[in-house]
Amino acid sequence: MNTRVNDEPAASSLTEQAYAVLRDRLVMLEIKPGEPINEERLRTELGVGRTPIREALKRLEQERLVVAYPRRGTFATDVNISDLSHISEVRRTLEPLAAAAAAERATAEDRAALTELRSRLDTAPPSGDNTELLRVDVGVHRSIYGCVHNPFLEDTLISYDNLATRIWCVFLPRLSGMAGHVDEHVPLLTAIVEGDSKKASELALQHVVGFERAIRALI
Template identity: 55%
Template sequence: MSLMLENHLEIEGDLSLAERAYRHLRDRLIMLDIRPGDAINDGKLAAEMGIGRTPVREALKRLESDHLVISYPRRGTFATIVDITELADVSELRESLEPLAARRAAKLATPAIRTELRNTAASIAKMATAEDPYDLMRYDITVHRLIYRAAGNAHLEDVLIRYDNLATRIWCMVLDKGPSVAGHVSEHVELLEAIADGDAERAGKLALEHVTSFEQAIRSVL
């Protein structure tokens, strides 16, 4: 396990039950561990996580605002369907906001985060291309969230996490048809190094290229 993921788990341990439930369910939904259209049983989920139903219900309310679940009166709560037609709209927003986050991170990241960025880049450079594509996608999510955190703007971070989640769900829908995930993840090496070096212009350029290559990869298999 990488140092970055170990630190992520340590942070998770300090969260409230509702926040832990939210993050756990959010990541299962975006990785399609909970399939689009599946019914959500809050009692079963609470039992699986070893917590009460109240924090799970609080988490589901937040997930509905994230467009990851939807509730119907007298029918229950369901995982939302992945709408491929949203790709253009999601990409348009990410093409503006991802470069902004990368530039801010290059300018504002703390020395500790710059070290974390460099360590993460080194870890990616050593990754085997044969690794499980779903594990690589989980790593991709963690890398993006590191960059958003480095940008030092909680509002920007929140918005970007939401749109990256939607983009990841779309990617996971075509994961068995699309190009190598390893190639997509490896694009982060230069980006992370540019941010760590404080090169805002290059970081913004690479972030834009990363988002546009994602959209092109998805469209190539649609």
């Protein structure tokens, strides 16, 4: 009985580890849309058992990143550009809400972390690597979501940002101005750090609308 209880945190940690690695590979299209998920290879690569992998895949299926078919296996979901309007509709509502909430609720520790992040963005030389810029974009979004201090909203925000990022990845080779898109985070982070919820909300909305406009220009 005691052994089972003591093993639960370890099992949960392994599932989270597998989930985080798989999620980010799927989001960045390192696992291509439609590609089968090889559980055995992942077990070997990540050094975890069958259960953590399968628990992680169940969660990823709920987040629309993988799809499981009876007797066929589990596959990375396709990226459907037709989903852009639906994803953007949700993000146009939730991203400004989250930015305003972050400005109001961020702790002193949160604000210090965002200030450091803003400083790194502001002083870093422009990168010509769109993939790396997109990773930075994802990281900034997740940092802001954490300052909302609402785990339900945070999970929802991350899920939709992941879906939007997969669409970005499809168009990365053709995108220009990606550095400018990431630079938009500097004034947004400033507004949150300074507790200006109205400004933060406005900037977050502009950021989401800009994303949709940039993708539609390439369709």
